[in-house]
Amino acid sequence: MWSFNYNMSFGLGEQADYIADNSFRGWGLEGRGFLTQNMSVGGSFSWEVFDQIYRDLEPTTLSTGVDNVSATISGVQYRYINTLPILVNAHYYLGQDGSVRPYVGLAIGTSYIEQRTDIGLTSIVAEGWGFAVQPEVGAMIPFGFTGVGANVAAKFRYTTQAGDTAFPISFFTLAIGFAFVN
Amino acid sequence: MKKQYKTPVRFFWVLVGLIILQACHPYPDSVPITDLDTTTTIYNSDDLATAPTSAAIVWEVLHIESGDDSDLPYDGGADDEILNSTLDELVILYGQDSVVIISETATPPLYNPATYPGVRIIVPNVDPVPYIEAVYAPSVLLREKTVVIAYPGYGWWGGWYGGYWPGYGGCYYCGYPSYGYVTYEVGTVLLEMSDLRQISPTGIIPDDYDYSWVAIMRGLLGSTVGTQERVVSGIHKAFEQSKIYLQP
Numbered sequence: 001m002w003s004f005n006y007n008m009s010f011g012l013g014e015q016a017d018y019i020a021d022n023s024f025r026g027w028g029l030e031g032r033g034f035l036t037q038n039m040s041v042g043g044s045f046s047w048e049v050f051d052q053i054y055r056d057l058e059p060t061t062l063s064t065g066v067d068n069v070s071a072t073i074s075g076v077q078y079r080y081i082n083t084l085p086i087l088v089n090a091h092y093y094l095g096q097d098g099s100v101r102p103y104v105g106l107a108i109g110t111s112y113i114e115q116r117t118d119i120g121l122t123s124i125v126a127e128g129w130g131f132a133v134q135p136e137v138g139a140m141i142p143f144g145f146t147g148v149g150a151n152v153a154a155k156f157r158y159t160t161q162a163g164d165t166a167f168p169i170s171f172f173t174l175a176i177g178f179a180f181v182n
Numbered sequence: 183m184k185k186q187y188k189t190p191v192r193f194f195w196v197l198v199g200l201i202i203l204q205a206c207h208p209y210p211d212s213v214p215i216t217d218l219d220t221t222t223t224i225y226n227s228d229d230l231a232t233a234p235t236s237a238a239i240v241w242e243v244l245h246i247e248s249g250d251d252s253d254l255p256y257d258g259g260a261d262d263e264i265l266n267s268t269l270d271e272l273v274i275l276y277g278q279d280s281v282v283i284i285s286e287t288a289t290p291p292l293y294n295p296a297t298y299p300g301v302r303i304i305v306p307n308v309d310p311v312p313y314i315e316a317v318y319a320p321s322v323l324l325r326e327k328t329v330v331i332a333y334p335g336y337g338w339w340g341g342w343y344g345g346y347w348p349g350y351g352g353c354y355y356c357g358y359p360s361y362g363y364v365t366y367e368v369g370t371v372l373l374e375m376s377d378l379r380q381i382s383p384t385g386i387i388p389d390d391y392d393y394s395w396v397a398i399m400r401g402l403l404g405s406t407v408g409t410q411e412r413v414v415s416g417i418h419k420a421f422e423q424s425k426i427y428l429q430p
Contacts, residue, residue, distance in 0.1 A: 004194075006201050025205045027198075051209045053217075059423040068228045072423050075220035075400075080209075120220030120400050178194055 001032045001040070001140075003151045005177030009048045011081075014167035018115070019079050025049040028175060030089070038093045043086070044107060048173070050081040060119065078118040083169060085111035085132045085157065093140075100141050107134040113162040113169055128163015140179055151179040215401075219412055221419040222398040229377045229394035230427040234315035236280040237272050237375075238304070241265060241290045244321035254324040254369055256403055262292045263413040264320050264371060271421040272318065273298055275429050282312055316375050316394075322403055323370045369403040371413060372396065373420060375428075395424065 007026030011019060028046030035041060059074035087109035095101040111132035117124040138153025152175065159169040243261040247253045272281045278300025283290055285303050295303075304311065377394035381387050397420035402412050421428065 004198055004201075025209075027201045027205055047205055049205055049209075053210070059221075059223075059419075062222070064224065069224060069226055071222060071224045073220055073222040074419050074423055076217040078210075078213075078217075120218045122220065122222075178197075 001034070001042075001179055001181045003030045003032075003177050003179040004028070005030070005046075005151060005153070005175035007046060007048055007173050007175050009050070009171045009173045011050060012170045012172065015050070015081065015169050015171060018167065019050045019052045019081055021050065021052040023048050023050045023171075025051075026173070028177075032089070032091060037097075040091045040093070041089065042091075043088050043109075045086055046084070048081075048083045048171070050079075050083075050171075052079050053077070054079060060117070060124075062122075062124075073119050073122060075119045080114070080116045080118075081169065082114040082116075083111055083157075083159065085109060085134070085159070087111075087132060087134060089134075098142055098145055100139055102139045103137070105136050105138070107136070108132065111157070111159040111162070111169070113159060113165050115165045126163065126165040128165055130160040130162030130165075130169070132157055132159040134158075138175070147181045149179045149181075151175070151177045216408065216412065218401055219416060220398075220400045221416050221423070222400070223395065223420050223424045224398070225395040225424065225427060226377075226392070227427070229380055233428055233430045234377060234379065235276065235430045236282075236312075236314050237276050237316045237318060238282045238284050238314045239265070239269055239272055240317065240319040241283045241285040241293065242320075244319070246321055246323050246325060248325035252325065254403060256322065256324050260322070260371075260403060260409055260413050263410045264322070264373075264417065265292055266297075267414045267417040268318060268320055268373060269293075269298070269301070271417060273301065275421065275425075282314060284317075315379050316377055318373060318375050321372045321374070323372060324403075369401045371399040371402050371416060373399075373417065395428065397421075397424070 005028045007023075007028050009023040009026055011022065026046065026048035028044060030042060030044035032040040032042035054077040057074070057077055059072045060077075062071040062073055064071050087107035089105050089107035091103045091105035093101045093103045109132055110129050112127070112129050114125065114127040116126075134155050134157040136153050136155035138151060140149050140151055142149035153173075155173040155175060157169070157171060157173065161168045243258070243264050245256065245258070269281070269283070278298050281298070282302045282304050283293065285293075285305060288303060288305055288308075289295075290303060302312065303309075373396070374393045375395040380391060380394070397417070399413070399416035399420065402409060402416055
């Protein structure tokens with residue numbers, strides 16, 4: 001089964017301190033193979049973008065690389081977080097083929113994180129790969145016996161602090177999309 | 183593929199395309215020029231472990247040009263704001279009695295003496311030189327891709343320092359600060375502070391003598407949008423974010 005979803009994500013914790021706005025710019029692609037009538041394993045890829053403009057912030061300290069020399073910059077900040085996870089997953093389903101099938105699942109894998117702050121023409125970029133875990137609940141809603149249906153899911157993803165990023169990434173995602181059974 | 187599925191499948195692929203595109207779409211659509219204004223301050227924590235207690239301002243905005251067609255056209259329209267805003271900030275930091283204006287003439291252009299009656303005006307080679315611990319010199323960068331250059335000569339004020347500043351050495355390296363990570367852009371307003379305390383009473387200048395504080399206000403002169411207000415705001419921010427080590 002393949003599904004393509006539109007992702008709306010809601011940041012938590014330190015991530016929400018950095019970018020308070022929610023993300024309405026995300027999508028995900030997922031494939032699942034059924035081992036039994038009620039269980040599947042598969043993989044997924046997605047991309048979520050968080051962004052927000054901050055004005056009137058306190059100045060930010062910059063690294064100069066020179067002993068005893070410090071730098072501070074102030075200006076409007078354009079902040080971005082891009083997350084691109086590659087996960088393997090397993091799901092357990094209730095119900096039967098042709099009916100609404102609620103499911104629970106767990107995905108683990110790695111996620112590429114890019115955290116960028118643009119101040120004027122200066123970009124402060126931190127990036128790296130972190131370990132990601134993503135529990136989720138959802139439902140497959142078939143359109144009759146066409147093999148096509150809707151997929152809705154609520155997910156929570158936690159990614160460990162990646163590379164030189166400043167904090168771990170954690171957010172809820174509401175995913176809505178289409179699913180195809182082949 | 184069965185004909186009955188063609189329309190929903192096409193719809194699906196259009197939807198997929200739209201969703202992916204909206205994730206890729208740049209944010210925001212356009213950036214106001216004022217959002218690109220930045221104020222960066224750089225300081226040497228050793229030099230400014232103790233803040234200066236008095237200051238001078240060179241009453242001339244140096245226009246750093248290459249002299250060819252690549253220079254940013256600039257008629258000096260923001261010099262008034264650059265000089266007077268800097269003076270305002272110096273008076274706030276050090277008080278009128280501890281601030282002097284170094285001017286080529288006894289009546290500096292763009293300055294109203296009634297503004298700060300306590301601020302003295304010093305004319306090089308004419309007036310006796312008071313004890314001053316820091317000198318602030320403003321400039322604007324009008325040439326493209328300048329990295330490190332020397333000022334075009336010492337100018338009247340540099341020569342004055344060289345010959346007549348009692349107790350201090352005469353040489354001022356008036357180049358750009360050597361902090362290599364800074365990229366200067368055309369239209370940038372620079373404000374550099376030399377800490378005269380680093381020069382020995384016998385006039386010996388340390389080998390690593392450099393500016394102790396630099397403020398870089400990016401791109402203020404690169405657009406006609408609210409230039410004067412942006413200059414005033416940029417200079418204020420520079421001092422505001424440096425107050426902890428510039429204020430006595």
